[in-house]
Every structure is written in C-alpha cells, then in structure tokens.
Amino acid sequence: MLLRCAVIDDFQGVGGEFGDWASLAGQVEVVSLREHPADEDELVAALAGFDIVVTLRERVAFPGSVLGRLPRLRLLIASGMRNSVIDYAAAEAHGITVCGTQSSSAPPVELTWALLLGLARGLVQENAALRGGGPWQSTVGADLHGRRLGLLGLGKIGGKVAQVGLAFGMHVSAWSQNLSKERAEEVGVGLAPSKEDLLATSDFVSVHLALGDRTRGLLGAAELALLKPTTYLVNTSRAAIVDQDALLAALHEGRIAGAGVDVFDTEPLPAGHPMRTAPRLLATPHLGYVSHANYTTYYGQAVENIRAFLAGAPVRRLPQGMS
Known part of the structure; x- marks a missing residue:
C-alpha cells in the first residue's frame, strides 16, 4: 500500500530538491505543504490523510490534542535532534515513531x-x-x-x-x-x-x-x-x-x-x-537554519529515516537515547 508523506512548512517549495526522495518511489507519495496552519483544527485537517509527516524546526506544535486526532500518522520526523513542541509520551501512546535529523551550527x-x-x-x-x-x-x-x-x-x-x-x-x-x-x-x-x-x-x-x-x-x-x-x-x-x-x-x-x-x-x-x-x-523571517547545507542534511536524513522506518529499524529516534 502506498504511504503518504507530508512535508509541512515548506515555505519556499524546495524540500523536494534536497534529499533522495526518488528512492521512495512506489512506496511513498510525498506532498509539499507550503501554507502554515492557523490552528490545531487546520493542522489536523491538513494532515488527516498522511502516514508520515516531516516538520520543520519547532514552528508547528504536536501536542497530544493533535496527535490523538491523527489516527493514520505513524512516523513524525523533526529537523534537528531536539524538539520541545512534540509530546513524546502522547506519540508513544498513539503508536507514532518520532525521529530527528542532524543539523549544523x-x-x-x-x-x-x-x-x-x-x-x-x-x-x-x-x-x-x-x-x-x-x-x-x-x-x-x-x-x-x-x-x-x-x-x-x-x-x-x-x-x-x-x-x-x-x-x-x-x-x-x-x-x-x-x-x-x-x-x-x-x-x-x-x-x-x-x-x-x-x-x-x-x-x-x-x-x-x-x-x-x-x-x-x-x-x-x-x-x-x-x-x-x-x-x-x-x-x-x-x-x-x-x-x-x-x-x-x-x-x-x-x-x-x-x-x-x-x-x-x-x-x-x-x-x-x-x-x-x-x-x-x-x-529576518527565521532564516538561521535556512541554508543549502542544512536543508541537504535535514531532508536527506528525513529520507533516510523514512527508509529505515519502512525497513522496520527506525534511526535517530527522539527523544535522544530512545531505543
């Protein structure tokens, strides 16, 4: 069955240009969402049809009140290896694997x-x-x-x-x-x-x-x-x-x-x-992380995370130290 992946807050519409997304062909359909959700209801409506979500930094919060309304979601990928707006306990309770990516200082x-x-x-x-x-x-x-x-x-x-x-x-x-x-x-x-x-x-x-x-x-x-x-x-x-x-x-x-x-x-x-x-x-509009090298790492490792998840061996799991 073809899984669906949402790349959210892709403001410039360039997420697909970084990372080997083509390697997921036949397994995952990737959709770029460029508009930022106004509230939790809009976020849930936008993500209801996706199994995988790639989120950018800590701009979009994923509390239990959101995760509990996304029964299809199975993998949440955050850019960076620390994210304070994801409710990890709720994610675990709802069977959602959370993974991160590395980043450059x-x-x-x-x-x-x-x-x-x-x-x-x-x-x-x-x-x-x-x-x-x-x-x-x-x-x-x-x-x-x-x-x-x-x-x-x-x-x-x-x-x-x-x-x-x-x-x-x-x-x-x-x-x-x-x-x-x-x-x-x-x-x-x-x-x-x-x-x-x-x-x-x-x-x-x-x-x-x-x-x-x-x-x-x-x-x-x-x-x-x-x-x-x-x-x-x-x-x-x-x-x-x-x-x-x-x-x-x-x-x-x-x-x-x-x-x-x-x-x-x-x-x-x-x-x-x-x-x-x-x-x-x-x-400036939160450009601190917006660079070619960082995007290459973020989206490249997001693809790696998806492949590892599909293989049944998730990598870079969050919170750090989680087996």
Whole structure:
C-alpha cells in the first residue's frame, strides 16, 4: 500500500530538491505543504490523510490534542535532534515513531554576524537610500574592533560566534547560569561575573541559549534597562528568551541603539504584528537554519529515516537515547 508523506512548512517549495526522495518511489507519495496552519483544527485537517509527516524546526506544535486526532500518522520526523513542541509520551501512546535529523551550527552563527554587522553599519537604510535616490551617506557606523561583545550562552553556537568576535578584535565575554571558567578559557573569552554586569558593559549583546524554564523571559524590562543607549541586541535563538513587549518598548523609546532578530513569538508573523514596523529593528523571517547545507542534511536524513522506518529499524529516534 502506498504511504503518504507530508512535508509541512515548506515555505519556499524546495524540500523536494534536497534529499533522495526518488528512492521512495512506489512506496511513498510525498506532498509539499507550503501554507502554515492557523490552528490545531487546520493542522489536523491538513494532515488527516498522511502516514508520515516531516516538520520543520519547532514552528508547528504536536501536542497530544493533535496527535490523538491523527489516527493514520505513524512516523513524525523533526529537523534537528531536539524538539520541545512534540509530546513524546502522547506519540508513544498513539503508536507514532518520532525521529530527528542532524543539523549544523554554522548557519545560525553566520546569520548572527549578518544581523550584527547590518546593524553596526546601517546597511539596510544605506542601501535603501542609495537605491531610492536618498542622501549619500546618512549614518555613522559603530566600530567592532576594540568594542565589547557580550554573549548569553557559550555552547556550540555561542562559542563559534565568540571566535568571530575575537577575529574582529573585539573584547568578548560570556555568561550563562552554568557557564564555567574552564569553558570560557577554552574558547578564549572572559567570564562575566553576572548577567547584569555583562548587559551593562557590552556594546553588542547576542543571545545563544536554549529555551527552558530558567531562560524564558531572561531579558525583561529590568534587564533591557541595563543596556547602554548605544548597545545593539541580537537574538537568533528563541524569541521567548527576550520579553517581546519590553523589547518593542525599548526600540520605540530609543533606549537601545537597535536590535537584530530572527525569531518571533508567532511564526510566521501576522501581517499586522508590531515587529514588522518597529523602529531600530533589523528582522529576518527565521532564516538561521535556512541554508543549502542544512536543508541537504535535514531532508536527506528525513529520507533516510523514512527508509529505515519502512525497513522496520527506525534511526535517530527522539527523544535522544530512545531505543
């Protein structure tokens, strides 16, 4: 019997260009779904006729209330090896195998620096002025060399962001709740004595923490008030780490120089969302993972996961460590 596979949130319609989907011919029919579901009912209606679902990052949640309404679903594949919006217990209860794929830390590192440099040198407004016949030179760039870069988080991504900052000649320091002096020394950066000290002394602050109970709302109004008015904030991690209302207020009131953001409380952003029109904001539509290399890995391993499942020996099962 031919199984049906939905590749959801394939916004660019390119999922079929990555991975050896042709190897599934005769066994699996693959359908690309480019529209993001508005709610659980729309999601269930869209996926009711599929045995396999390939989901992108953590944009679509799969709680028990959804999984219980998809009796045909047998395999759920997530991009990445960690996904906080899948109810694994419910999946197991309903006989649904969950698998993941590997990913690279390079694309979010590169995008972090694209946002930071774009902010520092006013690239968007200068490009718009040049192309639109506006004034020749209207901004004065913020220097990186000799300035302080503060990193919230020094894991795989944060560590690589730090190395680039050091190459620019920046003074780099980091803080997180579990960051050790040994890890900071390993990367070659300073260990900030506290979150408050890092925020108050940095010229650029970049967020590289996983979202959890301890990091949700980590940067609220009080923390953002510690930033200097010349400081830029970059968040390519998770939106909920930074209080979105507090960030919008700081931008509108000019209490920070600007922010570069790739993650949002609602994705895709609704047409009237205030993040679309906020001043001093350089924003991208969650492009941190969107690169040729990552898509090759995501969709290539998704195909491998499907083949392994069909052979009765699933691989890369989630949560990690599951046999």
